[in-house]
Amino acid sequence: MITLNHYLILASALFAIGFAGVVLRRNMITLLMSIELMLNAVNITLAGFSRIHGNLEGQMVAFFVIILAAAEAAVGLAIIVLVFRRRGSVQSTELGELRDVTDAH
């Protein structure tokens, strides 16, 4: 019998994998995709709780999360294109101007 716990544990596995991607990767495109992964993990929990409560509120929030992800991907990718045009690279390590200059690089 598949219970809510199965879905929630799947969602936490996906969230942890997405988190690892955000922390580990330096390629900004992959980084954005890891964020999408984390948002999807949250959507699974929202749909699961919506199912056990028997109302549509969780699904509504998941719906708006998808809209938000679309907006975020559009603006994020535009920023990546801009960074690539200026620096010729999509590595997040290229963007360190605001770093403390006394900090050892």
Add this chain to the structure above:
Amino acid sequence: MTAIEVIFYILAAVAVISAAGVVSARNPIYSALFLVVTLFALAVLFVLLKAEFLAIIQILTYAGAILVLFVFIIMLLNLKPDELIERGYGNAMKFLIGIASFSLFLILGYVFHFAKWQAPAINPGFGDAASVGKEIFTRYVVPFELAGVLLTVALVGAVVLAKRKLD
């Protein structure tokens, strides 16, 4: 094992393995393709959770629009193999991050372990386009309109940012 269980375990395995592929693939195009697989598996899981409309939106918006945008940008940038090499963390740090994210998984799993499953009897139309649409255009009409404004702002912002020359 019932059919639902078999479907769930297969889809969960596919989702987790391809999610690991998204994170570990060196070339972003492979990450994007792995992400498509994860999104489709999750869409089927949405159907199992009686969220049919959400599943359709997941495929249309995520796999259809967002992923196409990703693939388009990857093709547009046309990164050379030497530009894909990441000056990332050392192996010890990578191991630590792996431990950290695994403990994040354990903590979340432990918290979620307390959730109780009492699958209630739900209406036949739960989660289909009619019931979700009714909800969107009555209770959630203001967030819906705001989402439209947000998408317009994001569209204008993306065009302004990515435009070659501002005049």
